[in-house]
Amino acid sequence: QVQLVESGGGVVQPGGSLRLSCAASRFTFSGYGMHWVRQAPDKGLEWVAFILYDGSNKYYADSVKGRFTISRDNSKNTLYLQMSSLRAEDTAVYYCAKDPNYGGNFEYFQYWGQGTLVTVSS
Amino acid sequence: DIVVTQSPDSLAVSLGERATINCRSSQSVLYSSNNKNYLAWYQQKPGQPPKLLIYWASTRASGVPDRFSGSGSGTDFALTISSLQAEDVAIYYCQQYYSTPPTFGQGTKVEIK
Numbered sequence: 001q002v003q004l005v006e007s008g009g010g011v012v013q014p015g016g017s018l019r020l021s022c023a024a025s026r027f028t029f030s031g032y033g034m035h036w037v038r039q040a041p042d043k044g045l046e047w048v049a050f051i052l053y054d055g056s057n058k059y060y061a062d063s064v065k066g067r068f069t070i071s072r073d074n075s076k077n078t079l080y081l082q083m084s085s086l087r088a089e090d091t092a093v094y095y096c097a098k099d100p101n102y103g104g105n106f107e108y109f110q111y112w113g114q115g116t117l118v119t120v121s122s
Numbered sequence: 123d124i125v126v127t128q129s130p131d132s133l134a135v136s137l138g139e140r141a142t143i144n145c146r147s148s149q150s151v152l153y154s155s156n157n158k159n160y161l162a163w164y165q166q167k168p169g170q171p172p173k174l175l176i177y178w179a180s181t182r183a184s185g186v187p188d189r190f191s192g193s194g195s196g197t198d199f200a201l202t203i204s205s206l207q208a209e210d211v212a213i214y215y216c217q218q219y220y221s222t223p224p225t226f227g228q229g230t231k232v233e234i235k
Contacts, residue, residue: 045172045215045226061223064129095171101210108162110183112171 002027002111004096009116016086016120022079030054030074033099033106036081037113038092048094049081050106059106064090066071086120093117099110124148124218128227134235142201143230145216149194153220160220163192163201166229167212174200175214208234 008020022034036048049070050059058070071081079096094116097109125148134198135141151160159179163174174183176192179199189204203210216227 013207015187044229047224047226050222059222100177106219106222106224107160108174108177108217108224109164109179110174112173115171 002098004098004111004113006094006096006113006116009094009118011119011121012086013122014087014120017082017084018086018118020081020083020094020096020116020118022081024077024079024096024098026100029072029077031102033101033104034070034072034079035097035106035109036070036079036098037095037097037109037112038090039095040089040092043092046092050099051079052105053103057105083118086118088120091118091120124151124221124225126216126218126225126227127167128214128230130218130230131228132231132233134233135203135206136206136235138205141206141232142208142217143201143214143232145194145199145201145227147197147199147218147220151218151220152196159195159199160218161192161194162217162219163190164215164217165210165212166215167215172215173200203232206232206234 003025005023035050051070067085071080096113098111100110101107127146129144161179163176166172180192191202213229
């Protein structure tokens with residue numbers, strides 16, 4: 001069964017930075033696009049970013065464009081989200097999710113990690 | 123962006139009864155070249171990540187009980203639980219992946235009456 005384990009969450013001050021990681025296992029990580037999706041406390045789901053299987057294409061939500069950077073290291077089976085200029089409204093559980101499309105562009109969110117909580121507060 | 127709206131926001135159904143959640147997109151998510159609707163449904167139980175239930179509007183994900191079914195095309199879709207079980211208490215989300223950004227409905231909370 002696919003396994004996705006997020007880490008790196010915590011409390012950070014407004015304007016600060018944080019890097020999230022997602023360790024993937026039990027599937028061919030280098031063949032699939034990956035997403036970050038977030039959920040503010042007691043709120044709905046918001047897609048954050050997508051990266052193609054080889055890192056050649058990246059897409060971002062307008063709410064994070066220019067502040068967040070998605071990346072991946074296929075040699076380490078790890079997905080990253082570098083977050084900077086953090087705001088209170090970025091407070092959320094951040095999930096990494098696997099796309100089902102082998103070698104192709106994004107579709108839906110086939111498998112999800114358990115999430116890591118990011119709290120932006122002074 | 124495509125806006126996705128679910129109705130109702132919450133519903134309470136008796137055990138064994140049918141539950142239906144509706145989902146409407148602000149523009150069609152049917153891709154004419156392959157005749158596929160780019161719509162998925164997820165289930166989220168308290169304290170857990172979302173779980174994929176349905177993709178391509180009507181295809182059940184692996185391991186999903188057959189009491190869950192998806193229907194609809196174009197802009198109007200539905201998720202039906204044919205016989206509600208206690209373990210189905212959750213929030214359900216629909217999501218379009220026809221265009222970037224992928225967008226979710228606001229969620230529908232399903233409870234036992």
